[in-house]
Amino acid sequence: MDLTREEEDALDGKNGKPISTAYKILLSIGKATNAEKLIPVEWVHLSGVNYNTIGDAGVEFLTKYSEEAEFVVPTTINPMGYDSHKQNNLSSNFQKQQSKIAKAYEKMGSIPSFSCIPYELFQLPKSGHSVSFAESNAAVMANSVFGLRTNKESSLSALASAITGKAPYSDLRMDSTRDPKIRIKIDKELKTELDYGVLGYFSGKSVKESCVSFGPDISNIDMYKTKSLSAALGTSGACGMFSSRDTHDETISFGKEEEKSIIDELNTTDCGDVIALGSPQLGMYELELLSKMIAGKKFSKKCMIFCARSVYEKSCKSGIAKILENAGANIICDACTCLSPLLSREEYDGVITNSVKAAHYLNKSNGVSVCLKDLKSIVMEYAK
Template sequence: MDRSLPLFALPATGDTPAHTRALHLITALCRVRRTDRVVPVASAHISGVSYWNLGPAGLEYLDELAATGRVRVPSTLNPCAFMPSAPPPWVTEEDARLQARVLAAYEAMGVTMSCTCAPYLTQPAPLFGTHLAWAESSAVTVANSLLGARTEREGGPGALAAALCGFTPYTGLHLDANRRPRVGVRVTARLDEPLRMGLLGAWYGRTLGDAVPQFLFDGPVEPTRTGWQALCAAIITYGGPALFHVVERTPEAATFPTLPAQVTVTDADLDDEAARLTDLQPGEGVDLVFSGCPHPVAGTQACFFHRDVPVAEVAGNAPWTLLAAPGDAATSVQGDAATSVQADAGTSVQADAGTSVQADAGTSVQAGRILTLPGGCPAVSPLPPEVKTIVTDSAKAAFYLRSRGYRVGLAPTQRCVELGSTGRWPHAT
């Protein structure tokens, strides 16, 4: 059912100054996208939460909107740099205060303080066919591809404006015609590990660009839920579309005829992609291990907290292990075995190894620490200044961390745990 409206059906001025500004932005975005129709949205997901992305002018803009603006549809918030109530040890009080002001502005507008890039995990997931205005690219891809909802890849202000007035431009992936698959891709590579799914997304985006693919998973192993998230996050990060179909697996796939496979993706392709995305040399030290991009389902990071192994040994030689997770108490990461490690809402938990371990060449270093960042995202947050090399299990995180100048290694989650322990990028196996 087409629920779109002509743009002139919207009021020229809103109820409040903030509402008016939102209407003006939606109108301008309609013109930029060359449409004169808008569509009501069921929810909005807003990015632009890290103060380090907004800067002083962005914060000022939010404060002005927050003075009179209230969201008209359920709205969720992307991760911030860190929860200001529990700043990691390397940020200053001023940093925490600025981040808190951003959150306060959104809270004043009625945005749910979800602080996650996976709102479909913490809030009721969007229904098939509903129109949304979502800004976080990985969540946009999940909503379009895995849930069959419809959203363009909005920017932060566009999603906020949609939240404030309830409408979004009726273009792009809101329209049937643009959701049709364009290229048939047969995947024979094994997809048994979330990282492999991420590599598939990175490979596709890099080689085939933004044509909507129709994947046929022909490999031996089923992807996991975290794997699906990794594919969604990586494909759009590396220049791919915000929508893909997988024959017999995604909800809209049956709507379209099966395309002949024009491309085949093999294990070798994904191995090449992993090598392409890894900067670290064998033997190079690992300063930080990062898992949790996108924010995972509760419990999936438990492997970092072994039941039988003391935290000190798990954390091992890598100075930091960061685990990002939704900022919501109900789903925050619980190291179910490590009773001392609990991520409560807004409380970052430090599992301090508390012991010095002997590193090579006789240098004494501080033992590593596992730190959960509920509601945070290392890609947009300040990191300890001494960190130069990062190991992650996420192709998307690798992209953003590399663009910030870090040297990155990609490894499956289980290997990340081990690398945290050894503190060295391994020699070729």
């Protein structure tokens, strides 16, 4: 990868250690993705905010790094591990370390979004522009739905872009890669958001390319299904974009058998003691959908709904939050189902969810069994 004179100097440390570290990261990912040069990015979205995911090593790194580093482009950040406005049983160590992470990002100049759905909350750059999104569901959504250009960034590569305002011109920032070379042929009827999540998880496992095509065309599916598909695709694989553009190259079939193999892997119990909704966090569309299904009923099990604080505030104004809370739901802001200590093995034997992404991390990271059901079935079975 060719660096300009200024970029070489920055790598050599002329603008200080944090900027030099950022260029070291950009150089490694530039080499990895065969980039010829760096280009400007207009927005960065960072992951690596939850103490449960980055641990003490991450806290130490960010605290030190933030002493001198500063973001030069608008930068939003992912959910943390809990809702600091609500009472909880979490250890004081967790809360102390989590707060250090939030402070470090704030010091560098981030927008305190604590959300994995920046595309629903902010006026992002226009279609065709380059951004740098870590958080796999946000990267897939940005590329596939909003026409933005980002690679499937890591927490650290996106951090490097926030510090320098640059990213390698490679992979999904180039037209040639955004043209799918492999197609998943959908050979069964897909109805629910869970069905699309299973399709996404299968596709991520089956495809090593950065962009995958789905056929028949699925571009008219609603926001809930699109988010479910994107999150699952980003969880199981390295793929950062889907497209409905046809391709005459390799085709893989997704039928009943393929669907069953994914469900068998992720659906690890038939019962659960808590319902968890939101991975990705729910937006206004999903909250409204759920409020219509649940109005006048009560959940028979504990129910946690994860959403962004700004979405919760909006839903309070429109009366939707009241309907959900009257049904017994606990609406949790600034956090998400994935790796939240609120859903620990010590407290729960099984979690009921419609999120395939949540199912992956609950099973493999939290060590909690998962009962996978679509939203409509959850309301039918666990609300009266």
